[in-house]
Amino acid sequence: MGSVASEFTKGLWKEIPPFRLVLGLCPTLAVTTSAENGLGMGAAVIFVLALSNVLISLVRSIIPKKVRIACFIAIAASLVVAVEMLMQAFAYPLYQQLGIFVPLIVVNCIILGRAEAFAAKNPPHLALADGLGMGIGFTLSLTFLGSLREIFGAGTWFGHSLFGPNYHPFSFLVQAPGAFVCLGIILAGMNFLSIWQAKRKGLELDPNFDAGCKGCMACKKMDEIAAQKRLERLGAKA
Amino acid sequence: MVNQQSAFTVTAAPFWHSGRTLTGDMYRLLLVLLPAALLGMYRFGYDALTVLALAGLTAVATEALVQRPMRQTPSAHDFTALADGILFAFMLPATAPWWIVVVGSATTIILGRMVFGGYGGSPVCAPAVGWCVLTVSWPAYMDLNGMLLAWDLVEPLSDLKYFGAESVAHITPGSLLLGEHLGALGASQSGLVLLAGIALLAMGRVRWHIPVSYLAGVFGTALIYWLIDPQLYAPPLFHILAGTTIFTAFFLLPYPSAAPVFRIPMLLFGLLAGALTILIRVYGIYPDGAPFAVLLANLCTPLLDLIQPKPFGGR
Numbered sequence: 001m002g003s004v005a006s007e008f009t010k011g012l013w014k015e016i017p018p019f020r021l022v023l024g025l026c027p028t029l030a031v032t033t034s035a036e037n038g039l040g041m042g043a044a045v046i047f048v049l050a051l052s053n054v055l056i057s058l059v060r061s062i063i064p065k066k067v068r069i070a071c072f073i074a075i076a077a078s079l080v081v082a083v084e085m086l087m088q089a090f091a092y093p094l095y096q097q098l099g100i101f102v103p104l105i106v107v108n109c110i111i112l113g114r115a116e117a118f119a120a121k122n123p124p125h126l127a128l129a130d131g132l133g134m135g136i137g138f139t140l141s142l143t144f145l146g147s148l149r150e151i152f153g154a155g156t157w158f159g160h161s162l163f164g165p166n167y168h169p170f171s172f173l174v175q176a177p178g179a180f181v182c183l184g185i186i187l188a189g190m191n192f193l194s195i196w197q198a199k200r201k202g203l204e205l206d207p208n209f210d211a212g213c214k215g216c217m218a219c220k221k222m223d224e225i226a227a228q229k230r231l232e233r234l235g236a237k238a
Numbered sequence: 239m240v241n242q243q244s245a246f247t248v249t250a251a252p253f254w255h256s257g258r259t260l261t262g263d264m265y266r267l268l269l270v271l272l273p274a275a276l277l278g279m280y281r282f283g284y285d286a287l288t289v290l291a292l293a294g295l296t297a298v299a300t301e302a303l304v305q306r307p308m309r310q311t312p313s314a315h316d317f318t319a320l321a322d323g324i325l326f327a328f329m330l331p332a333t334a335p336w337w338i339v340v341v342g343s344a345t346t347i348i349l350g351r352m353v354f355g356g357y358g359g360s361p362v363c364a365p366a367v368g369w370c371v372l373t374v375s376w377p378a379y380m381d382l383n384g385m386l387l388a389w390d391l392v393e394p395l396s397d398l399k400y401f402g403a404e405s406v407a408h409i410t411p412g413s414l415l416l417g418e419h420l421g422a423l424g425a426s427q428s429g430l431v432l433l434a435g436i437a438l439l440a441m442g443r444v445r446w447h448i449p450v451s452y453l454a455g456v457f458g459t460a461l462i463y464w465l466i467d468p469q470l471y472a473p474p475l476f477h478i479l480a481g482t483t484i485f486t487a488f489f490l491l492p493y494p495s496a497a498p499v500f501r502i503p504m505l506l507f508g509l510l511a512g513a514l515t516i517l518i519r520v521y522g523i524y525p526d527g528a529p530f531a532v533l534l535a536n537l538c539t540p541l542l543d544l545i546q547p548k549p550f551g552g553r
Binding site: 168169170171172175177181184188 | 337341349353371374375376379
């Protein structure tokens, strides 16, 4: 069990949710058409994630193992309803922009993932640090992705025009396929960075970051399936 | 157990090289496209030449630039990048501004090829990727009718989209075949592109399954619509000869590494792309959807290729 500080900072870079854990991709791809939307979505997730982590950590000893997922979802759902109403009251334009993705925070992988993997096993102060760190990491990622798409796809940043009227925005980036392309490029950049860092420190490469044959193993799997089929056929023959 | 290593290990000698090389294939491809490119230049003037040259040059330069950080051996000499750039330029309006050509050509190479590791590694047709990204980003600059206002002719597919089937009723198949209408720089010279495709077939560089089944798919689907209401939908032959259909059939769909390799999958692939082309033309927001159909069909390639022939003696 790490310290509060290390639990907090791991969400900011080492396990930054969308780019390292590759969790919560649905809002990451769908709402980041502008930096403002990314920031707003991130803020909602910080609120829900931090509070749900603390609540789940508080009641972790009385939740029966068999129904824990239902309990986590009930807690997350009540918090999401609270966020939704707060947004309707104080940030209605943003609420209209985000639409269905605010209620969908309930089933966001990050909420459930952190509840299951961390909050259900750790005391409340660590769970709070973890939730805040993960939430802020998620917000930073969403704002970064949103900025990237907004700057090149619309020529603006937080609504301010950047390049003047002669810029023809590359609107591919603010549409759905652009989200996938941007995210793919960022993920590739993250992997490139970790390989480069590992090499500089002279460490062994993490096998998960090996882009070659070792990381995928799909062909081996295919061979196994083929061999199994062949055995089945031989069995049928005999 | 068969693994990657033993599958590619060649043992028993002697060997005979078929003489077929990548460079040779690309030479032939560029050579058969030359007449259509020349007719495009004749029709649209120096603009067409500028677009072709710029697209080809950008493609080669982008590949060279990207290959350096990827630590690949530079492969500009095999003409694959040039061929991709030229194929992409064939689908542009001749008066496209220079920056759109540069961005599109670089997108073709980077998003269509290099992110997958280079030529032969991409699961999608690279020139179609470039075209689709541009069409989604700058529809006004890719609009063939709007970009070619200086010419008196009309673009048949735009007319069909915005004014209905009556407005294209007077266009004869013969004039479409000769390219006497506005359209993409090279792809609209349907007759010459068709001849180029047949030349590739005759040289054995493209197998007949994909082009024929694609044209059959376009014809069949268009026929169904036409039989439902000839007042509302254009006749099937019009759909085959207008726009980029023939170019798609012979040059985009059989793109190596993005098309299936077995016979039945190739036929299904062509039919699927043909049906999608007509569906996109009828219901889509863009006048011509052939490259979109190509990309969608490309996504089905790995699944289609699971339909494999039985080995001799297998059961």
